[in-house]
Amino acid sequence: MNTKPCPFKNSTLILSIILGMLLFVTQNALAQQSVKLTLKLGGNVDLLCTYIKPGKFMMGSPENDTLADKIERPQHEVAIDRAFYMGIYPITIKQFKVFVQETGYRTVAETDGIGGHGYSEANRKFEGLFPQYNWQHPGWEQSDEHPVVNISWIDANKFCEWASARTGKKISLPTEEEWEYACRAGTTTLFFTGDDPNSLKGYANISDDALRDKLQQEQKPDRTFPFNDGFPFTSPVGSFKPNPWGLYDMTGNVWQICDGTLPGSTPNQVAGHVAKGGSYNAYPEFARSAVRGRIKASSKYGYFGFRVVVK
Numbered sequence: 543m544n545t546k547p548c549p550f551k552n553s554t555l556i557l558s559i560i561l562g563m564l565l566f567v568t569q570n571a572l573a574q575q576s577v578k579l580t581l582k583l584g585g586n587v588d589l590l591c592t593y594i595k596p597g598k599f600m601m602g603s604p605e606n607d608t609l610a611d612k613i614e615r616p617q618h619e620v621a622i623d624r625a626f627y628m629g630i631y632p633i634t635i636k637q638f639k640v641f642v643q644e645t646g647y648r649t650v651a652e653t654d655g656i657g658g659h660g661y662s663e664a665n666r667k668f669e670g671l672f673p674q675y676n677w678q679h680p681g682w683e684q685s686d687e688h689p690v691v692n693i694s695w696i697d698a699n700k701f702c703e704w705a706s707a708r709t710g711k712k713i714s715l716p717t718e719e720e721w722e723y724a725c726r727a728g729t730t731t732l733f734f735t736g737d738d739p740n741s742l743k744g745y746a747n748i749s750d751d752a753l754r755d756k757l758q759q760e761q762k763p764d765r766t767f768p769f770n771d772g773f774p775f776t777s778p779v780g781s782f783k784p785n786p787w788g789l790y791d792m793t794g795n796v797w798q799i800c801d802g803t804l805p806g807s808t809p810n811q812v813a814g815h816v817a818k819g820g821s822y823n824a825y826p827e828f829a830r831s832a833v834r835g836r837i838k839a840s841s842k843y844g845y846f847g848f849r850v851v852v853k
């Protein structure tokens with residue numbers, strides 16, 4: 543019996559393995575190219591985005607969600623027909639600075655004579671609206687990597703107009719549907735980390751022991767998360783782990799202002815706009831994926847920022 547290996551069979555096997563490896567490497571390289579988008583805002587400042595594929599999801603809160611507000615119901619299916627890119631992080635101080643430096647833009651909080659909202663170290667409380675508070679001065683130390691706050695729907699849209707002209711891309715706020723679809727990232731639980739609020743530990747900057755320590759007795763929230771996430775106020779973007787689709791700070795850090803108006807409301811109606819995601823001041827109910835914060839076009843608070851989409 544001839545036991546000598548067949549050289550032709552072996553070389554075919556080796557060739558197949560090599561071709562398979564080449565195909566794997568090529569596919570991965572193409573996938574990496576297609577899922578990321580980096581836009582230049584100027585001044586060596588980039589806007590990093592990731593690809594969000596089309597799909598369907600259940601939006602809003604189910605009847606058995608005891609933390610839900612009635613405006614989040616009924617839960618209903620939504621189809622996202624077109625792919626888009628979404629900012630991996632909320633817009634940062636550094637990115638907003640480029641916009642301001644190039645345009646001279648001044649925010650609503652800086653120009654309406656009323657001012658913004660912030661934290662008083664002396665009084666150990668959040669306060670406002672006062673003229674001393676705006677995106678540059680919320681009452682705590684910010685680095686360039688912190689998400690910009692004290693931003694209104696009006697200001698966020700002005701940034702998007704500028705960024706669109708700057709990059710030649712259509713940059714806007716996400717619709718509420720796009721935001722919730724991207725936040726859930728295929729999950730159907732209350733939080734993208736599960737149904738247990740404590741599952742957000744390590745994934746979100748929310749109301750915690752660090753914040754409680756900064757507040758006077760009257761302002762201490764009674765429903766904080768039972769741990770210290772290290773940040774009483776905003777945290778540099780990307781300080782926590784991302785959601786399943788690679789988006790950071792979708793929950794917590796800052797509420798994210800969305801495009802459009804609530805169904806049945808008009809643009810000038812009080813609280814006709816929506817913000818999502820909760821903030822560093824969010825109790826568990828305000829950190830759910832379905833949460834629906836209502837704001838005016840001119841509302842500005844130290845809890846509110848935004849992220850953008852590119853279409």
Ligand SMILES: [Ca+2]
Binds near residue numbers: 752
């Ligand atoms: Ca926190």
